[in-house]
Amino acid sequence: MSRKALHGRETGVPKKRAAIFGVVSARVLRPSRSVFGVVLTVGVQFAEVHKRYGAAEVLRGLTFQVRAGEAVALVGPNGAGKTTTLRVAAALTRPSAGSARVCGRDVAADPQAVRRCVGVVLEQAGVYGRLSGVEILRYFGRLCGLPPGEVRRRTDQLVQWLRMEGFCDKPASTYSRGMRQRLHLARALLHDPPVLLLDEPTAGLDEDTAAVVRQALRSLVREGRCVLWATHSPAEARQVCDRVLLLRQGKIWREVPSAQFQGEPALDHPENRGAIFGDPGPGPFQASSKEGSPDEGCVGRGG
């Protein structure tokens, strides 16, 4: 991608905002394709992963892999298993069956090692409202085992890179949704992880900020990181990711290369949308012809 594109002329991001995440500044974070002395080729690998919560089976034999330097979108309706997939990959929950490996480490057998190589942005993550952004970053830096000097250095770099200087010293309770998302992204990147697991990181953001976050993530992928991104937005999946995994009821329903996905907007097509998201049936106030309700003939026949 050209420098011109990165400054917003091709991505639709306003020039001023695009400069915030200019690719040059992205170099502050060293590419990490080597973990535990091994050069990574596969970041995330799921093989027949099942996850049950009581009687409910949320993941049903999920199999896929995400290579280093690749961004893969998990797209699907609510309850399809996107968040659970990310939680399994982040070693936040153990698979009920099957094998999930991240950076070559099994999430069930060696969760500690897995956590060392993933950065996680969760959809409904909160913040410590009485701490400032910088204090939160330093706290997580210490929890990641970074030496104090390194924590300070990386915090300063991320604050600068994500343009958080204006608010990072204020209590996090005063942050807007966009500020919080930037803080979470900085927190996820703090220990320079080779794998990023993102659960709708742009949900609720205004279009400018969302575009900026998308662009920042794209630059991280170019650095060699592996990104697994759960999203509801087909357009976002096309824009940021290399491949799209369409999830339905805990299974991969279809795998589409990004370019092909762009050319064939499967989710935008009414027929495919029905296949992925399920047939919603008649609206709540629409009469069902099968039931023959007393209101039949009064609703929806005006034309």
Add this chain to the structure above:
Amino acid sequence: MRAVWAVAGKEILDLARDRRALILGFLLPVLAVPGLSALVEAGASRRVESPARVAVVSSGDVRGLLRHAGGLLEAVTVPDPEEALRAGRVDAVLAVPADLEAEAERGTAEVVLRYRRGDPDGLLAREKVAQVVARYSLPLVDRALRSRGLDRESLTPVRLREETIPGGAGWTGLALPLFVVVWGFAGAALVAADLTAGEKERGTWDLLRSTPASRGSLVVGKFLTCWMAGTVLAGLGAASELVFSAASIPGWPQVFGLVAAAASASSVAAVCALTVGLLSKSAREANQWALPLYLGALATAAGAEALRGWPAAPWVPVLNAFLLAQQAVEGKPQPGWGWITVLSSASVVVVLLWAAARLVDRD
């Protein structure tokens, strides 16, 4: 170990910036303890010093008897004394025979006092009526003795002379150990609920779990914060009570005894509440689970006097802390007891922290 201090440091900083927690944590023990003590003492002294309201029932002249009631009894006239007693309008009903003086001269007089068994005012009225009857009887006794050539002195061949020196714990001896246990538990349990279940509610718990820090270090860091909060609260409560009661400055053995008792009680409270918090989904649920723990601690403290002689008492956490605090307040802390208290509490803490660390990754 760095992660432990990181967690503890962050939690303490967070706590220090929580104005409501600070107000509750510092002002309550500092102000409420003396306030509560003052109210209880004022209530008790009012009852003792004010005259008991007694309905005197007699068809004769009772002025002779009531002449001795100055400051002790207030004779109340009510239309239905029994009903007034049941309704609590009088503390007692005193039935006096019509010819009290004559019967008293003969030595056969009997006055009947009726009061409510469970009413502290009734019990005090009994004491006061007994004093009035004794005052009334005394001249009659003296007269009877004199007629037999005796005097009051001859009835008491051995006299008891009382001399007092400063010391003893008084009300503080009862209240202070209770404050140490109650504040230690309350402080630790409230903070623990916020640091575990509260984090789950705020959506920061999974962020913490996603870090490579060991589960043990997360739990120990949080435990240290809760323990500190409980100990500080218990210490403030104890210090405030000591200052208020104008007790003599405690010596070092007493201070060590009190600190060991506060630290032991709050360590057990902290680890129990932390474990319960990790099992709960919300702070409200954690507080609901903490209530039986809290009541259990209160029950242990309430039953401490009865359990004092139990051979296993030094080994039972919370009970041993209460008794250690009591020993310290009474000025006779036993070092052996103190060590056993600390060791037994530490054992509970280690076992429950191990269990709590395993709960962190619970789905």
